[in-house]
Amino acid sequence: MAGKLTAPILLVGTPIHQADLAYATRFSAPDPVVFFRKGRHAFLVVNRMEIARARKTVDQITVFSPEDLHLKPEERHRYAGWAMGLLRKLRIRKVRVASDFPLGVAHYLETNGCRVVLDESPLFPERSVKSVREIRSITFAQQAAVAGLAAAEKAIRTARADRRGILILDRKPLTSERVRKLIHTALLDFDCVGTETIVAGGRSSADPHQVGHGPLHTGEPIVIDIFPRHIPSGYWGDITRTMWHGTPSPTLIRMYDAVRAAQLTVLHQVRPGVRTRTLHQEAVRVLAEHGFVTRTVNGRAEGFIHGTGHGVGLEIHEAPALGGGSDRLKTGQVITVEPGLYYPNIGGVRIEDTVQVTRKGCKILAEYPYFRATSSRK
């Protein structure tokens, strides 16, 4: 195992989609690159067009183009060929790769005499603990998300309901699409971009990843989940509030209070050393105490049907997962705390904040009021 874990690292992929590559290089590119690190020596292969930009961006990494690697003709237009050329140049005969390493590249390297050792554990476990610079980027994305929530809430508050209960703003129905656009416009002020932003009203909110379509109605839950990416840095933020216009049903209020109680309980228990599983079990316990059970009805799960949270960084979902695992939280990790309840005949409630694990507990990266707290909002 020792030999395995010390073998030099090889990564092949597209930095904007491959967080390990973005983490290792801080170079953002829409096309595949090859990265190799042995001890303190790191190398990056990018296409000729990207050479100048890559050299300007990276720090302590030697940048090559395929033309520098004396490639065989069949290697020139294949990333597997770039990787093989680099390893040949550096006289490397064994590399360590992650579980998501492309099989085709591994096969090409093995065929050409380089041993490829699969490492099932994360290549950069340190990625879950964020630096000051990383926390600044995530906080920035989170502030954008808060501005998005404010834009959404303002529209929902300002709207009136017509006779059928449909929300009307500026004489037109207030739809999920319109609210989403208000949110996305707000994000642009922060150099952030939202894509699958969720504005799900009524029963559609019972599906946690349903983005939401059509007119919003008074009295129904409106789940707003905003996860912007800060484009210059590549880091994400993540926040959810459940809002409503007018008077919600007593059941919805009970669901809301249960979810908020579960969130508060977990937030109070976040600290270094606590097991992720313990936090999830606490959320489940509080929801059950409030009378909300998780079960499968007619093949469809209802209740608290997802984990309590996840790490946030260069990926929107990254380690640590707050589910069934036995990992312990560490100072400097950034996680969401987001219990929720989903019943197909009622709708959903989710409340989510992104927090930094501190030495004594946690810090919410960007605050936004909890909708139910103020009675005037009912």
Next chain:
Amino acid sequence: MAGKLTAPILLVGTPIHQADLAYATRFSAPDPVVFFRKGRHAFLVVNRMEIARARKTVDQITVFSPEDLHLKPEERHRYAGWAMGLLRKLRIRKVRVASDFPLGVAHYLETNGCRVVLDESPLFPERSVKSVREIRSITFAQQAAVAGLAAAEKAIRTARADRRGILILDRKPLTSERVRKLIHTALLDFDCVGTETIVAGGRSSADPHQVGHGPLHTGEPIVIDIFPRHIPSGYWGDITRTMWHGTPSPTLIRMYDAVRAAQLTVLHQVRPGVRTRTLHQEAVRVLAEHGFVTRTVNGRAEGFIHGTGHGVGLEIHEAPALGGGSDRLKTGQVITVEPGLYYPNIGGVRIEDTVQVTRKGCKILAEYPYFRATSSRK
């Protein structure tokens, strides 16, 4: 080879990042899924939370959650385990996977008695030929991009230059960042999102993937490359114009005319059956005839330093590539035609349109004027 090519297909990945998965399922999700197809029978494994949404979205695909697969405990939280469970349930002992298939999953399957056959060719070669529905989505993204260009051009035209040549609009310097924000706002009206949109002025435009920062100047080239993604469908558009404020240098005008001539020449030759290599060679030839050579100076490439175009679809860069390859174009493919010239001491010029290959030639999916054409714009 015949046996190899008929083995059933297995895909494991995240649909929003893995175009083959999005193509095969039309299901968009931010978390990994497993897809398997044998003949006309297709299967999708998604986490329990996504079941209802997946069943609503997919057509003629049987959807399972991991709970349906009688997984071993160690398989429940690993996508490799989901894949193995599905194959066991279906009594499949051999699967065909693409070059980008994750090595860790392949290893797990092999260890558990399933043969994994690597297929280096695309699993869905038909992806490059677009259906009417797909062309509609790409056209929509392209119309968004055109609206973005119009917003950018309006700002640049309206600006005045101060004594140092810096563009001023509404009493503030007109920066790459401000123009980018105008573009991104325009895209939102089309349900499209732009991320690394390029607004690169002056010498920074000599780097084709430099997004651009800071104040824009009169007389300098401003390369604007907009590639929005239409969020509901996942399809991309791609367009580039090179603009300027005031009077450009004679060299810049010569570069512009050469690039536009190269683009026109290629556009006139696009038709089914023509080799991609031929189109690229034509662009190189026309640029050379205008006196512009491609070479490496002090380790940095200059001139026409990228291919003439690429396919556009569920990926921004997909097959066919218009570079050195010998593929022949097919009716229904959607490609960019985008020659460019880049000289570090001058800057860059690129002109790009996205076109559909038709039976007799090609059709530009969304038209936008060419900046140099109108003398009043000089």
